[in-house]
Amino acid sequence: DSGVTQTPKxxxxxxxxxxxxxxxxxxxxxxxxxxxxxxxxxLQFLIQYYNGEERAKGNILERFSAQQFPDLHSELNxxxxxxGDSALYFCASSVEYNEQFFGPGTRLTVL
Amino acid sequence: KxxxxxxxxxxxxxEGEFITINCSYSVGIxxxxxxxxxxxxxxxxxxxxxxxxxxxxxxxxxxNIQEKHSSLHITASHPRDSAVYICAxxxxxxxxxxxxxxxxxxxxxxxx
Numbered sequence: 585d586s587g588v589t590q591t592p593k594x595x596x597x598x599x600x601x602x603x604x605x606x607x608x609x610x611x612x613x614x615x616x617x618x619x620x621x622x623x624x625x626x627l628q629f630l631i632q633y634y635n636g637e638e639r640a641k642g643n644i645l646e647r648f649s650a651q652q653f654p655d656l657h658s659e660l661n662x663x664x665x666x667x668g669d670s671a672l673y674f675c676a677s678s679v680e681y682n683e684q685f686f687g688p689g690t691r692l693t694v695l
Numbered sequence: 696k697x698x699x700x701x702x703x704x705x706x707x708x709x710e711g712e713f714i715t716i717n718c719s720y721s722v723g724i725x726x727x728x729x730x731x732x733x734x735x736x737x738x739x740x741x742x743x744x745x746x747x748x749x750x751x752x753x754x755x756x757x758x759n760i761q762e763k764h765s766s767l768h769i770t771a772s773h774p775r776d777s778a779v780y781i782c783a784x785x786x787x788x789x790x791x792x793x794x795x796x797x798x799x800x801x802x803x804x805x806x807x
Binding site for chain 2: 586617626627628629632640642672674676681682683684685686688689691
């Protein structure tokens with residue numbers, strides 16, 4: 585158990601819909617990262633938050649957004665969903681740029 | 696272009712064999728991570744390296760900064776080591792730290 589929690593574990597939805605994925609980091613970790621893992625692209629960095637502020641952005645679509653709240657939990661919002669958004673979404677947390685601890689992931693299926 | 700290359704892509708071994716997975720990258724890095732992804736999907740961080748060698752149980756990770764290469768070794772392999780092993784690096788961008796770039800992973804299957 586990494587200490588990072590993600591909900592929900594599975595999510596099935598339809599094209600055009602909007603979903604919210606939630607992540608709670610390990611106690612004491614200020615950095616939260618979001619990653620997408622699809623079959624054809626592998627793991628890709630989406631976005632990083634540090635203590636409530638956006639720190640870095642990767643290959644995140646404009647339809648996707650994220651935020652980190654004062655209690656340090658983070659949410660990833662995916663809107664206008666397309667079939668190609670089906671993937672595993674991982675959250676990870678760390679202390680600064682140290683070792684990252686991954687959550688169990690949310691498996692998103694868009695039908 | 697900053698790239699991370701892993702080899703082999705797939706690896707089948709007999710229980711007890713010594714296993715090596717390789718990772719090469721293109722430019723200077725601040726750190727390299729080895730991750731293990733179980734068949735169920737969960738990802739576990741094995742090592743974070745910026746130089747030298749680290750050991751944890753039967754796992755050993757080494758990095759050669761000059762050659763831009765890292766290896767993950769598994770001694771006395773066991774079927775429970777069957778997983779995908781992923782190399783990820785953090786490149787330097789203009790003096791500041793970049794984000795993790797991932798290799799495509801090495802799928803290891805250890806037969807009893």
